Amino acid sequence: MTTLRILLVGGLMSYRAMFNWLSPWILIPSMIVSPICQILLFAYIGRSAGVGNDEFYVMGNALNYAAIPCLFAMSATIEGEREGRTLSVVLTTPAARIPLFLGRALPVIVNGWAVAMVGVVFGLLVLDVHIPGSSWPALLLVITVASASCTGLGLAMGAVALRVREGAVLGNVLFCLLLVFSGVSVAVDDLPGWMAAVSPWFPLTHAIEAAREVADGAALADVIGLVVREIGVGALYAAAGLLLLRWLEDQSRRHATLERV
Amino acid sequence: MTAVEARDLRRTFRTRTGVLRRTATEVEAVRGVSFDIQRGELFGLLGPNGAGKTTTIKMLITLLLPTSGTARVLGHDVVADVREVRRRIGYVFGGDRGLYERLSALDNLRYFSELYGVPPREQKARIGELLEMVGLTGRERERVEGFSRGMRQRLHIARGLLHDPEVLFLDEPSIGIDPVGARELRATIASLIDVGKTVLLTTHYMFEADELCDRIAVIRAGEIVAEGTPGDLKRLVTVGSVVEIETYGVGEAAVADLGAITGVQSVAVEERGQMQVLILHCARDAEVTQAALSRLDGVRVGRVGTREPTLEDAYVELVSRT
């Protein structure tokens, strides 16, 4: 029961504490205007290059932009604490680490999901996107899985950011790598060989493929393999992040590195 | 000759709250402040947070327009002759902002030298002198982001002096500096007066003001409530002596009770860790210690002492009068 409370209440509280400075003046440009503009940019590039269709770009870029809150919010919940000198306070509590950090991931996943949905709905309303009604449950699930696995990467990134300081740069770099490698705007088949070889190791790659198939009418059963692999990739990064955090905590007890800002 | 002259300065702020239905509230930050600072004088402006010290300084250094009233610095009006005023004044504020973090100390000084039009030929020597004066020689090529608060503060002072201003405005320069650093800072400020600068200083630290200032104005809620030399201010306070009683776990009722003793003019409670120090301002020749102790029956009492009033006592009384 305690674990559950740490997971839910603790996660939500720390999320609100970190982001209470996010006013509508920041939220609207960064969570609504930007994803829509990115979708438009690539949809138009695709149109003028004569490659792909609107739906292809809407699915890819909507999910890609979900990575922004997933990466930044997740790593900020960890990194921001160091800046506020509260991380050591949290770490000295006896609360179990895994529910502590996974609890922080839950609101982040919801946030990423919402940003992706902004993109999808925009595509439906303004661009040439049509999703059969029966595909919606599967699509919503795939989007949830995508933002969960991105949040896994965000957890790993937050752990790394504790050491390298430049969290914002790191987040942008990862976002860009996802853009190029995860089949966001260029189908994995069209990527040069070595790029296509690494793309399955990035989160989003499988989810984007699954989302495109579902939007074209595939049933959940048809894409279940992709969904499972997406979950696997996300879990891999999350596990790596948790291990890294454990290691950093150990290190910091020995060398007092955690508080060095 | 007068270096700074403020006449009935007033400043109101409008703050708006709410996103959709905006409601405006007006706050009078400075309500008719007048004073004169003579050349070569170190003038202190004391007051609690939010009393209007910084607002007053910002009007004098041309960053804020007064709502009404006038001010002149070295004979130049702060509203009309902006450039003339800016050329002749230096401004230093406390805290660790106001520097380019990613530049070295030297580059920060170079940058502002250019903005203040320090002649290129003099720049190098001037910067060297100032670094020496604030004790940063040898560290000038390091980036500011690695500097401690004390070092930043000293760099700020060097920056404020680059163009050899005649009048210097120091807004809480010693905030957040350790005691040794603060002592060095006071020595630096005192040396500015020796070379003939005029300084307006705001601070929270009474001993600092007592040690440095020729004259002090106490500002409270945007108005000057007292002005004079530190000695004048101490005399202004009507107390004869101050009785301090250390207690552990004294209640509010007991404090009120102490205030009722004849001869006691005011009682203040200061929390120091687990104990509360009761500070009783007493009338001249009043013997209150026994009476006070008898009323504290049942409360654990530590040391009890009597002393002469300090500038701090004067300040506390001035800013807490209603």
Next chain:
Amino acid sequence: MKQLLRQQLVCYRLQLKVITTSWFDGALAVFFPLMFATATLLIYGVRDDPEAMQFAGLGAAIMGMWTCQGVIASSLLTRERWAGTLELVVAAPTSMGRVLVPTTLALSTIGLYTVVATILWERWVFGLELRIESWPLFVTSVLASALTLAQFGFFLAVTAVRYRASWSLGAALEYPGWLLCGFVIPVATLPDWLHPLSWSIPTTWAMEAVRESAGGGSPWRDLLVCLVLGSAYAVLASFLGRQLVDSARRHATLALT
């Protein structure tokens, strides 16, 4: 005059130092558009049409300039405000414009760097050799893009400083700029109602001039329009800048504490 030049030079050099020593403003401002350029070139590359690649390659090269100059400029003053240095700069006897001009020029330098870096990237990674009919005209057009974008950035800087969260505004300007200026999408394919907006940005004309000079046409008409537009923004910006400082003195909005 000599003093002014020196001041400009020192401020330019130090501001360039501030930008290039920051991972966020320096390295990322080059990397981010480069990755978008890469994605764009990958899309155009699917069809394997040399005409289309030439179009995309030229646009991708100039795209980074928008990020380095327009986007970063819009948060320039806000950043000084956060650092507490804006007050000190205003309190100095040197006018605001004289401080902002070298700063925007420093950003242009990074912008020009991204052009060169992207062209080299296109050559090494994509094996794409841009066909440039007239190098002198091409270089002139690129320089004109940098200059007019600096002027436009100056305008964005003074406009955006009133907006507290202007860094997020800056990021939100990135994609619209890429969409509107015709870097990798012909302006004509955008909806009609957006065309006036495209034409009101000097960079749209600069991009056109770059394409003309690479293709062997005459860029002079486009260059003229872009310089006139850029100067108009610069004049407007210095007027707004003065207004801004005046209003900050009236309303106490210089420091952000």
